[in-house]
Amino acid sequence: MKHAHPATDTQSDQLDPARAQAFQIALGQAPDIGAGSVLPPFYHQLYFWSPQPANDLGRDGHPRLGAGLIPDLGLPRRMWAGGRLGFAHDLCAGVPAERHSTVESVEHKHGRSGPLAFVTLRHEFRQQGRVCLTEWQDLVYRQDPSHDAPRPVPPVARTDETDLRELSFDSIQLFRYSALTFNGHRIHYDRDYARDVEGYDGLVVHGPLLAQHLMLMARDLIGPLAQFSYRAASPLMDSETASFCRRDTDFWVRGHDGRAVMTANAVPML
Known part of the structure; x- marks a missing residue:
């Protein structure tokens, strides 16, 4: 069953340069973003926080379904499955901006692991009277895992890259990203919860x-972006070193065991 959901939400933010600088430091970069600076792609994730009181949080630390934009789907596990972005104009730090959000669709399915719900959120980011960025977020909700059920076999990643960067993540990096994006999902900082409740092998690196x-790799290699799309293939744990790969306009993340973690495609600005 697939249907549109009319829920909408609007938030404002000043896009404080200090938060962008803190993220640059967390990424190991020089903190050179000031008021009026163009924000790198995807830095809008640092803004438009929506704090909720403790009573409106679910067991996983996210806002409880039904208390905000997304309806109660009756499924406890949330995962960010992927997204698409269209870049029209630069967002600049220190300039007031608005995010207009809509639940574009909710789709219920039944997979091998049981019932699933797919939610697509659409966000428009406006600054100085124009739409600068449109983003679609694809979320999936599912039941808790059965501890005796076999784990799904992830797809094998490509190995034909022409560019490669290796990155590793630890609990401090995951905490800092959770803090800077106000992401309360416990799979990123509560190892016992991630392992014992949601069935992961460790802390999960944020999609x-x-x-x-x-x-950032795509911007460095092919220039300013007009579009970018990505899809999660398997979770990456904090104990792993991952390969960030590129060939032409295809980008992907490969796990240490050769599995596909994420696939992506970039369209450069003409």
Whole structure:
């Protein structure tokens, strides 16, 4: 069953340069973003926080479904499955901006692991009276894992890259990204919860953080971006070193065991 959901939300933010500088430091870069500076692609993830009181949080630390934009789907596990972005104009630090969000669709399916719900959020980011960026976020909700069920076999990643960067992540980096994006999902900082409740082998590296590194790599290698799309293939743990790869306009993340972690495609600005 697939249907549109009419829920909408609007938030404003000043896009404080200090937060962007803190993220640059967390990424190991020189903090050179000031008021009026163009924000790198995907840095809008640092802004438009929506703090909720403790009573409106779910067991996983995210806002409880039904208390905000997304309806109660009756499924406890949330994962960011992927997204698409269209860049029209630069967002600049220190300039007031608005985010207009809509639940574009909710789709219920039944997979091998049980019932699933797919939610697509559409965000428009406006600054100085114009739409600068449009983003679609694809989220998936599912049941808790059965501890005796076989794990899905992830796809094998490509090995024909022409460019490669290796990155590793630790609990401090994951905490800093969670803090800077106000992401309360416990799989990124609560190892016991990630292992015992959601069935992961360790702390899970944020999908958006992987996508952020891919977008910065794409900008460095092919120039300003007009579009970028990405899809998660398997979770990456904090104990792993991952390969960030590129061939032409295709980008991907490969795990230490050769599995595909994320795939992406970039369209350069003409």
